[in-house]
Amino acid sequence: SYELTQPPSVSVSPGQTASITCSGDKLGDRYACWYQQKPGQSPVLVIYQDNKRPSGIPERFSGSNSGNTATLTISGTQAMDEADYYCQAWDNSTVVFGGGTKLTVL
Amino acid sequence: QITLKESGPTLVKPTQTLTLTCTFSGFSLSTGGVGVGWIRQPPGKALEWLALIYWNDDKRYSPSLKSRLTITKDTSKNQVVLTMTNMDPVDTATYYCAHSRGCSSTSCRLGLDYWGQGTLVTVSS
Numbered sequence: 001s002y003e004l005t006q007p008p009s010v011s012v013s014p015g016q017t018a019s020i021t022c023s024g025d026k027l028g029d030r031y032a033c034w035y036q037q038k039p040g041q042s043p044v045l046v047i048y049q050d051n052k053r054p055s056g057i058p059e060r061f062s063g064s065n066s067g068n069t070a071t072l073t074i075s076g077t078q079a080m081d082e083a084d085y086y087c088q089a090w091d092n093s094t095v096v097f098g099g100g101t102k103l104t105v106l
Numbered sequence: 107q108i109t110l111k112e113s114g115p116t117l118v119k120p121t122q123t124l125t126l127t128c129t130f131s132g133f134s135l136s137t138g139g140v141g142v143g144w145i146r147q148p149p150g151k152a153l154e155w156l157a158l159i160y161w162n163d164d165k166r167y168s169p170s171l172k173s174r175l176t177i178t179k180d181t182s183k184n185q186v187v188l189t190m191t192n193m194d195p196v197d198t199a200t201y202y203c204a205h206s207r208g209c210s211s212t213s214c215r216l217g218l219d220y221w222g223q224g225t226l227v228t229v230s231s
Contacts, residue, residue: 001169001170030213031213031215033217033218035153035217035218037153042202042221042222042223042224043145043153043202043218043221044221045217045218045219047217048215048216048217048219049215049216049217054217054219086152086153088155088217088218090212090213090214093166093211093212093213094155094166094167094168094169095143095145095155095158095166095218096155097145097152097153097154097155098152099152100152100153
């Protein structure tokens with residue numbers, strides 16, 4: 001079965017750039033999505049089709065996807081961005097989630 | 107405005123069958139390209155996709171859980187129902203339903219853009 005691998009944790013200082021990676025075999029040949037989940041809340045879609053932002057998502061969130069790696073980049077990271085982030089792709093008509101990355105802003 | 111809400115039992119016994127209902131508003135599941143999926147999350151763990159049903163009644167299931175899952179829709183009631191058989195304590199999780207659009211037969215390229223609040227299901231005797 002297809003697997004997406006994320007680092008368990010990433011730390012960033014306020015105002016700096018955070019990068020969260022998601023690795024999978026030929027992931028660049030598929031569309032990747034990213035979700036943000038804060039404690040006790042439902043996930044929120046922050047990036048779809050590799051690099052598109054839904055309405056209401058701040059411009060500091062961006063995405064890329066090439067080769068075997070998709071990357072979520074948060075520029076000028078704010079304290080409110082501290083959350084778990086999940087990548088997601090499709091494989092053989094089924095949904096696959098990564099294991100999640102806890103972003104700490106300190 | 108699109109909203110989804112999950113409902114069902116909060117406690118089930120091992121070996122029982124779980125039935126969850128997703129009641130939604132703001133869209134129709136008879137509109138081309140629309141899908142509704144189910145995702146679960148055990149306490150402190152990652153998201154796990156379970157199933158998805160499309161506007162055309164096509165269905166997709168997690169390969170690892172396919173034998174235990176059934177997803178159906180009632181377009182007139184704006185509901186999607188998920189049943190999971192032979193429940194086990196490891197199935198204890200928050201269960202979410204979510205909306206997607208831009209769906210084809212192989213994927214929903216626009217992601218899962220609206221999620222319900224989730225419902226916690228505990229499996230215990």
